[in-house]
Amino acid sequence: MRISELTSRAFSSLREASPVALLPIGTVEAHGMHAPLGTDIVIPVEIGRRVERADPKRFLLLPEIPYGHSWDLAPFAGTVDIPARPFLRYVSAVAVALVRAGLPRQIWLNGHGGNNGALTLAAEEAAEVGAAVVIVHWWMDFRREIDAIIEGAGHAGADETAAVMAIDPNWVHLEDTPDQTPPRLARLTYKELAGRESRFPGAVNGQPRHATPEKGEALLDMCARRVQEIAAESFPA
Numbered sequence: 001m002r003i004s005e006l007t008s009r010a011f012s013s014l015r016e017a018s019p020v021a022l023l024p025i026g027t028v029e030a031h032g033m034h035a036p037l038g039t040d041i042v043i044p045v046e047i048g049r050r051v052e053r054a055d056p057k058r059f060l061l062l063p064e065i066p067y068g069h070s071w072d073l074a075p076f077a078g079t080v081d082i083p084a085r086p087f088l089r090y091v092s093a094v095a096v097a098l099v100r101a102g103l104p105r106q107i108w109l110n111g112h113g114g115n116n117g118a119l120t121l122a123a124e125e126a127a128e129v130g131a132a133v134v135i136v137h138w139w140m141d142f143r144r145e146i147d148a149i150i151e152g153a154g155h156a157g158a159d160e161t162a163a164v165m166a167i168d169p170n171w172v173h174l175e176d177t178p179d180q181t182p183p184r185l186a187r188l189t190y191k192e193l194a195g196r197e198s199r200f201p202g203a204v205n206g207q208p209r210h211a212t213p214e215k216g217e218a219l220l221d222m223c224a225r226r227v228q229e230i231a232a233e234s235f236p237a
Contacts, residue, residue: 015102019060026111027068030076030203031156034177044109050224088118095126157206166216
């Protein structure tokens with residue numbers, strides 16, 4: 001079910017079955033010149049839709065949190081960067097409010113790496129008041145499965161681009177991306193104000209030209225299936 005479509009009476013009845021709440025979280029930021037600014041939110045929303053459709057009595061899909069912490073991509077046009085502390089406080093407040101509304105079992109479907117640190121702290125705060133939170137970073141947690149489907153993953157790379165193409169191919173313009181973009185080989189946390197644009201040349205660090213809608217469809221289905229498996233393990237029926 002989707003909470004936005006329920007009446008208060010219907011929600012009260014559904015709440016008694018202790019559904020697992022799915023909360024998509026992302027950001028609005030540059031994804032090269034070829035992918036939409038909302039890439040990091042449309043993907044987790046779509047994963048949530050597929051999970052909910054697979055078992056609408058068990059899963060309750062919530063409206064997304066579309067703005068996140070995008071410090072590294074802030075120099076690029078279209079990026080909406082929310083500082084980490086207010087973002088953390090807001091997500092924590094939403095999670096606590098969900099507990100009070102009768103939804104302590106929560107899966108956060110995160111689509112943006114810049115959110116990771118704040119979400120960990122927000123989940124701890126929510127747990128203090130009775131929440132049980134699983135955070136799914138799909139591009140990290142399902143990396144082995146993704147690499148088996150498509151090569152060239154990365155920010156605005158083949159994985160994200162393919163997923164968006166599967167959702168709506170009209171949102172992707174591969175003609176506007178270079179043939180090859182250098183991957184980020186060092187997986188380090190490195191912060192420097194002056195060098196952000198050079199670390200993400202053209203706001204890309206993958207190989208989006210490897211993307212196809214078919215690979216995106218396989219990727220999204222895999223992510224939805226893995227989320228269902230995680231829910232079964234974390235929140236037994």
